Amino acid sequence: MQLVEAAPAKLNLALHVRARRADGYHELETLFVFTRDGDEVRIGAADMDRFTISGPFTGDLDPAADNLVTRARDQFRAAVAPVPPIAIELVKRLPVASGIGGGSADAAATLRALARLVDVPAHDNRLIEVAGRLGSDVPACLLGRATVGRGRGELLAEIAGLPGQPVLLVNPGVAVSTARVFAEWDGVDRGGVGDGALLDIARAGRNDLQAPACALAPVIAEVLAELQALLGVKLVRMSGSGATCFALFDDTAACTAGAAEMRTRHPGWWCLETVLT
Numbered sequence: 074m075q076l077v078e079a080a081p082a083k084l085n086l087a088l089h090v091r092a093r094r095a096d097g098y099h100e101l102e103t104l105f106v107f108t109r110d111g112d113e114v115r116i117g118a119a120d121m122d123r124f125t126i127s128g129p130f131t132g133d134l135d136p137a138a139d140n141l142v143t144r145a146r147d148q149f150r151a152a153v154a155p156v157p158p159i160a161i162e163l164v165k166r167l168p169v170a171s172g173i174g175g176g177s178a179d180a181a182a183t184l185r186a187l188a189r190l191v192d193v194p195a196h197d198n199r200l201i202e203v204a205g206r207l208g209s210d211v212p213a214c215l216l217g218r219a220t221v222g223r224g225r226g227e228l229l230a231e232i233a234g235l236p237g238q239p240v241l242l243v244n245p246g247v248a249v250s251t252a253r254v255f256a257e258w259d260g261v262d263r264g265g266v267g268d269g270a271l272l273d274i275a276r277a278g279r280n281d282l283q284a285p286a287c288a289l290a291p292v293i294a295e296v297l298a299e300l301q302a303l304l305g306v307k308l309v310r311m312s313g314s315g316a317t318c319f320a321l322f323d324d325t326a327a328c329t330a331g332a333a334e335m336r337t338r339h340p341g342w343w344c345l346e347t348v349l350t
């Protein structure tokens with residue numbers, strides 16, 4: 074028996090920070106979308122619980138340390154349903170601490186896989202509650218569809234997505250702390266996301282964490298400028314608290330050409346050419 078569950082990368086097409094909250098979080102309005110590619114969670118039967126990591130970013134995570142996959146497994150058992158001993162393999166293809174939800178997507182994929190394993194419906198409220206406790210982005214990742222996120226990101230309203238939209242993700246190899254980037258936000262409420270079609274409201278929007286992230290890691294501004302200079306881009310922005318930035322392209326050919334140019338200029342930067350789902 075092996076269950077394979079995709080853990081797609083999450084992008085914030087826009088991320089508007091509205092207010093600091095008394096609980097230490099920030100009130101947000103954000104546009105979540107997901108990509109075809111990402112990490113993967115594989116679950117198999119075992120004599121005792123095991124957790125292993127494979128894939129290109131294996132070295133950036135310690136399987137023995139506290140992580141969102143084993144926390145998702147443990148909280149599923151505590152709050153949703155009993156699960157027999159299992160071996161979980163996390164295939165880590167997304168850079169860690171990079172604003173594209175890697176850890177959140179992995180936690181959500183673990184919840185979805187366990188729900189399949191023990192026949193819990195995907196829309197079960199207990200799953201959504203566990204997701205919210207695991208992290209602000211985990212409910213959006215659990216749903217895995219284009220949504221407007223409010224509150225700390227967990228209050229979700231579905232919106233028509235942009236399936237097939239070519240996108241290039243670029244990360245310059247610096248990990249930034251989400252908590253630090255939020256702490257550097259200037260406190261100015263620049264307004265919420267508007268109404269309308271996703272691409273229109275994304276383009277009219279912004280990522281309020283871009284300026285504080287660039288101040289902490291100036292190479293992010295370089296990534297944004299280089300993406301903006303590529304031919305055929307229609308939206309360039311940082312995702313989440315960074316450092317990953319993305320460009321939406323007019324078509325696949327422009328995206329492929331842009332990816333090739335970025336890889337030639339910056340062989341050390343991580344690039345992923347994919348599409349939105």
Ligand code: C5P
Nearest residue numbers: 097098099101208209225226251252255
């Ligand atoms: O919810 P999560 O654990 O993913 O959040 C990580 C950190 O990001 C929080 O500890 C907090 O500092 C910051 N954060 C925030 N406001 C949000 C989401 C996250 O301040 N809406």
